[in-house]
């Protein structure tokens with residue numbers, strides 16, 4: 001099963017003025033796996049997934065999702081095809097309740113009927129463990145709970161590809177463990193592309209690891225291969241593995 | 244009571260109250276309320292765009308004027324029936340708002356405000372330019388005989404009140420349904436966080452365009468109704484003053500609430516009314532009251548109610 005390609009990029013490039021944030025990236029994402037995208041700060045990880053989701057316009061290159069070239073599609077159309085995206089910097093509807101936030105995320109895919117939608121919202125909030133806060137205003141939640149809400153908004157869309165940009169940033173240790181369990185519970189049911197600095201999370205969840213450095217794909221492989229890779233250690237692991 | 248029931252009870256309560264007002268209040272207030280209800284429809288129109296979608300238009304007078312002139316000119320020059328003229332008025336506003344939406348939505352924030360202001364100024368100048376037909380600032384009067392709504396005389400106090408009441412009821416109920424619908428919730432989502440709404444797969448631009456069209460069309464309906472009920476069509480209603488007024492009403496009453504527009508119009512009307520009884524500088528008093536309210540209740544009167552008393556207010 002691991003052989004099917006869900007998403008592929010060809011020569012994906014992004015320049016900001018004179019800065020090459022992503023250079024000519026060829027990348028294949030396998031269906032049903034958890035792929036971790038790691039790399040030092042400023043390596044271009046957010047830029048890369050931004051170009052997948054359509055949030056950031058690519059300077060050149062192509063994105064192919066389920067065999068279809070989506071390079072020209074605006075972000076909302078890509079999301080409609082089954083990509084979901086959680087922001088590195090929390091982006092929720094702070095003025096609305098937790099329930100309303102998730103309902104807005106689920107409403108596009110779940111039938112409009114109120115009961116089905118409410119059930120879906122409740123189930124999703126349970127999955128991330130904040131169901132008891134459904135009626136709170138999202139902006140009043142603690143930072144960690146806002147992160148969990150954002151993850152719930154991704155889950156509620158039942159994505160075919162779930163892109164998470166540093167989801168555990170700012171989470172407490174127990175919340176991180178819950179997150180690991182959550183990702184494992186999703187494994188096989190959906191495809192996950194996870195940007196993550198926390199190596200414990202990466203090692204506990206990833207089937208496959210891709211390393212980005214200075215806008216270029218430095219290495220790819222299984223967790224064991226990546227841990228053993230000398231250039232990865234030089235670029236990244238050696239510096240931040242204990243951070 | 245479920246929230247939906249409470250909301251319905253509130254809206255029907257307000258309508259019932261307005262109905263009772265007709266039978267109990269002196270003629271002066273009945274006349275005032277007719278005008279307030281029509282202008283509240285105008286404010287509802289702006290509120291859909293500003294209060295719910297978060298797009299601030301400084302040019303809504305152009306939609307009000309489109310409805311007003313659409314009806315007035317087609318009665319005066321085409322001699323069509325009032326019902327048809329009303330349809331033409333609404334259609335004019337719908338077409339204008341679609342055009343303005345398509346162009347103005349290429350911008351956002353302050354640029355959107357300025358672009359809508361410029362478009363409205365253009366409409367105002369067009370009205371003046373075609374003074375031969377529109378009679379410019381002076382305007383023109385629709386005769387009593389020209390204002391029979393399907394055999395119903397809208398020039399009497401009662402006729403005027405009930406047409407205004409009927410139209411306001413439809414707008415309030417429709418508006419309430421709109422903002423509680425999934426469409427309305429998506430507009431609020433765009434107001435709250437446009438980027439997030441887009442990244443949930445919503446076609447933000449399309450929703451905004453629909454909001455501009457609905458908002459402009461409702462405002463245009465108010466303009467057509469105003470011309471019909473008060474029998475006068477003039478360029479003042481296309482001027483910048485009439486773009487700012489609905490904004491004040493909505494801000495005072497409570498942006499992003501269903502009852503705010505009515506409250507805002509009524510409050511401002513009676514504020515000016517009361518202060519003009521004491522001094523000729525009544526606009527000064529009204530202005531001061533506005534400043535005070537904006538300082539201490541930035542979310543408007545219905546906004547206070549929502550935070551202090553009933554958080555379920557739609």
Ligand SMILES: Nc1ncnc2c1ncn2[C@@H]1O[C@H](COP(=O)(O)OP(=O)(O)OP(=O)(O)O)[C@@H](O)[C@H]1O
Nearest residue numbers: 016019021039040041042043044045046047048088
């Ligand atoms: N909008 C922008 N304009 C200009 N430069 C940008 C912009 N966004 C990102 N960059 C630059 O592009 C490079 C890659 O940034 P990116 O955010 O993709 O890195 P990252 O790998 O996600 O880093 P981090 O781990 O800190 O999140 C950085 O040098 C960054 O400063």
Ligand SMILES: [Mg+2]
Nearest residue numbers: 045046047088
């Ligand atoms: Mg990043």
